[in-house]
Amino acid sequence: MKIMNNNKKDNIMKYKKVLVVAATVGVFFSAGLGIKSMAEGFWNGHSHVQAINNDIDTLSDRIHAKTDIINQLNADLSIARTNVQDNTAQLxxxxxxxxxxxxxxxxxxxxxNALNNQLxxxxxxxxxxxxxxxxxxxxIQDKIxxxxxxxxxxxNELNSANQTIETLKAQVLDLQTKLSISDAALNDVKQAHQKADQVVQETATSEQTPQISNSSQNQAWEAKVYEAQARVSYNGKNYLAKWYASTQDIxxxxxPWEEYQEIN
Incomplete structure (x- = not known):
């Protein structure tokens, strides 16, 4: 619509130029007493053309405004149709x-209903x-x-048994008293034995020395299973397996590993 309006304006401007040129030619080629009347008629026609142009411009502006309103209404109508379609689908x-x-x-x-019947x-x-x-x-009440x-x-039988138990408890208490005397003597013997074992263990520890061997065939230790008496080297030291060694034994x-020294 805007492009068509611009074309209309261009045609109107061209029409204006043609009228001006025609009027100018008429002025130069007119002679005698009719020149003044022709000039007045020309200027009167020019005023009418100017008024027409103004009316055309006003009409064009109105058309543009109406066109914008129509475009907006078309857009609103499209949105309304979309909403109607969405509402129809939702419905x-x-x-x-x-x-x-x-x-x-x-x-x-x-x-x-079926459940009520079952109920x-x-x-x-x-x-x-x-x-x-x-x-x-x-x-059950009868059985109870x-x-x-x-x-x-x-x-009644239990009461009789309790009397017997009380008699036995008195006898057991007497035996426990006698046993306590024996336990005290036994504890003294145990303490003396523990002290002797401790002294022997401390003496054995202080006298313990690393084993010595002249073997030079030791292999580097690997994370694998070793039998008892196996010999390996690890971190610059020699070790002897005192018993079975697993992969986790380092x-x-x-x-099971015991350090020993080589004899050269």
Whole structure:
């Protein structure tokens, strides 16, 4: 629309130029007394053309404004159509969902009716079970009474046994007193034995010296299994396996490996 309006303006300007040129030629080629009247007529026509141009410009501006309004209305209409389509689609989905919910409601109602029928049947079974339970309760109460009578009899036997136990406790207490005297003497012997063992151990530790060997065939230690009496070198030192050594047993960390010195 803007391009068409610009073309109209260009045509109008060209028309104006043609009129001006035509008027100028008429002025130069006119003669006699008619020159003045022709000039006045020319200027009067020019005024009319100027007014027409002004009206055309005003109309063009109005057309532009109307065009902008129409474009905005078209855009709003497009948005409204899109919203209507979206609402229609959403309404269709909701309608489908409503149908599904009604179907589920019908199914739930049917299931509920079936459950109510089952519940009635279970109530009848429950009443029968309650009667059976009451009979069992009465039977159990009779058994309890019978058991209480037996318990009373056993209690009498227990009282007699308790008297016997009290007599035995007195005898045990007497024996414990005698045993305490023996335990005190035994503890003295144990303490003397522990002191002797400690002295022997300290003496053996102070006199212990590394083993010495003249073997020069030791291989570098590897993380593998070694049999007893195996000899290896590790970190510049020689070690002897006192017993079986696993891959986790590292020389120098204690365990089966014992350091020794080579004799050259």
């Amino acid at each position: 269709s989905k909701l309608t489908g969902r409503l149908i599904q919910v009604n179907q589920e409601k019908t199914l739930i109602t049917n299931n509920n 009635k049947g279970k109530d009848n079974e429950l009443q029968a079970k309650e009667q059976e339970i009451q009979a069992k309760i009465q039977e 009474q019978e058991g209480n009578n037996k318990v009373a009899a056993k209690q 020389p120098g960390n204690g365990g």
